[in-house]
Amino acid sequence: MEKRVITDSKRRRVLMAASAVLGSVLVLSACSGDGDGGSGADGSKKSQAQVDEAAAKDASKARIAILPKNGAANASINNAAKVTVSDGTLTQVTMTTAAGAAVKGTLAADGKSWKPDGQLERSTTYKIAATAKDSAGQEAHENSSFTTVSPANSFIGNFTPEDGSTVGVGMPVSINFNKAITDKKAVQSGITVTSSTGQEVVGHWFNAQRLDFRPDQYWTENSTVTLKLNLDGVQGANGVFGVQQKTVTFKIGRNQVSTVDAASKTMTVTQDGKTIKTIPISAGAPDNPTYNGRMVISEKFKETRMNGATVGFTDDDGKGEYDIKDVPHAMRLSTSGTFIHGNYWGSDGIFGSVNTSHGCVGLNDAKGAGDPNQPGAWFFDNSIVGDVVEVKNSKDTTIKPDNGLNGWNMDWAQWKAGSAV
Template sequence: MEKRVITDSKRRKGLMAASALLGGVLVLSACSGGDDSSPSAGTSQKSQAQVDKAAAQDVSEAQISIEPKTGSTNASINNAAKVTVVKGTLTTVAMRTAAGDTVEGTIAADGKSWKPDAQLERSTTYKINATAKDSDGREAHENGSFTTVSPDNSFIGNFTPEDGSTVGVGMPVSINFNKAITDKAAVQAGITVTSSSGQEVVGHWFNSQRLDLRPEDYWTGGSTVTLKLALDGVEGADGVYGVQQKTVTFKVGRNQVSTVDAKAHTMTVTQDGKTIKTIPISSGSPDNPTYNGQMVISEKYKETRMNGATVGFTDDDGKGEYDIKDVPHAMRLSNSGTFVHGNYWGDPSIFGSANTSHGCVGLQDVKGAGDADQPAAWFYNHSLIGDVVIVKNSPDKTISPDNGLNGWNMSWAEWTADSAA
């Protein structure tokens, strides 16, 4: 009996030890299961949420926008570059070329926008870095890069008269484009010419690269004319865009019109309808007569060289070669070489009695004499670019309207018929 009791006691102790060991295994199994409700897992998730919340609080509400969009090409050199912000104000904007050259710009007084101070260059890549702050002082940053339109993909118009000049009443606005224009209506819509006199101004296309604009009658003396070019971004031909955006003004002087009577060998000068001088002249010879028609002085030279070979006058063709290096008081009337100019080499008796030139209108001009004593000098000093010179009674034809600034030789109906407006 005693031996059995001892045996049972030991058995119970062994079972208790096994039970304890099994319980330990079970507890160990429970700990290794990764229950999401465990205290350690809950503490980890709470920390991440706090991190996310803190990060969200650090994000600025300011939203920066840069134009043109990054990667843009053929961007305008005038109005494309711009930085704006909402829910904040701009603090710094830096613009540089790809080569590192700084482009100056200005942030608006309200801090909501920025733009360059001057026109950009064509065919150039620019980079913009902008920083803004929201109402809590948190910063936002934005970067952009774009390339402006290239010369190959853009056109410009060379115009006359110049800004701020004073011209005669016959001076049209003449624009010569450096590329052929196929969408004339779009380009003409971007060009406006107005006069303080209220005269209607209409454009006329002589070809795909030349547009002249004028009123039906000569400009009103004393008026101011304004030319506005709003061609920036206008597609003048397939893939070819305008880049000009500017305003030009010029003044119209007194109304001076001079009439050359080739048959009578005289030039009568009128201002505001009153004759102020009659000058004896010598116009084109019977073999080389002067054009008839209304012509506009387009250039003035105190002295210039005239070489007949440049306009087809050579001994080979029997027209008579000439090369005079110091022609005085010369004023151009046509692209083909018609001038009003001084003549010091001719016999003084020809003026007022004979036509001997190669097509120009010659006025007596004695070398070394004072200007006041010379008809050519007087006329030069009293003339403006844009003054009208009318030639009549010459055996030649009327000058072509596109030979110089001479569109006045077209009727108003002919002129307006070739407007793309």
């Protein structure tokens, strides 16, 4: 029997051939799996297109949209948050803060939209999860998260008068912004002030943070004035946006204007053009005369403290030249400290005879609760915020229009020149 000798080179060729066959088997095995879509119930193969078609049949046709978009920053706190759906109806919407506090909202009767019930908080992250169904009952889900505008990136306007109040005919709408406004036109365009009588009302910027509105002449008595703040999303300065969306209405009362004659030391009070009372007064002394001009009562205090040191009247020791802890029936006429008020410390003989004050207008009055028939008490009881007190024949200059609510000391052309629109 012949012996066959297998050399090393032959052995290597045999092993290589075997490996090639085995590799082919493995490749065939790998290619014959479920990569082409798997097998049907009858063992037939499914293509990827068939799998996608089946998944599409199971997917909901409802399309949910959430605003603000996911990841949004500096979102509005008013109307930005909203969930809507097309080709379906919303079945559940939840909105929470990042800390988990629930936010109440209302789903529309037709199930097509949802929105929160109230204003959102600034500098807060909110999460919204929504579920909807299509006509076949298939569900769709959507989630979103956004952050509202921060105080650092927003501004508000503090305004007077208050909503629902009744004020005098001289009361302007005065808005003080908590940040400097550089785009005055954009901000003023977002504010409207109208009167039920149709009076033209124009805004005037005193500085970058104060905007007042008034008509040419005093408001018509017994009219209604409406202030609308549509500042939500309005950019007032670089990266600083408004957040207010508010409507305010107030009433104008009877037309009361009181004229102080510093020379004759009397005050004549008129209502609706008729004189109802003449009162003796004591105005500013020659060294400290009272401002001339039209001044609007901005605050009323039944009793208040007046210290000369707060307005620059000090003695050599730095103490106030006066410090009266219980000044009765005081009504503010200027930011700088001009008041019309009751005076119980002066003798009765000064009223109507001599000017003795540091710039205020004093009326004879009694200490404490006082007598309602005393001039100081009577004038207080018959005056409202917004009434006008006009001083004439004083030795001082006319009060500046921005010193208090006293824009009436600027003529109409000058007033309109300060408008940004």
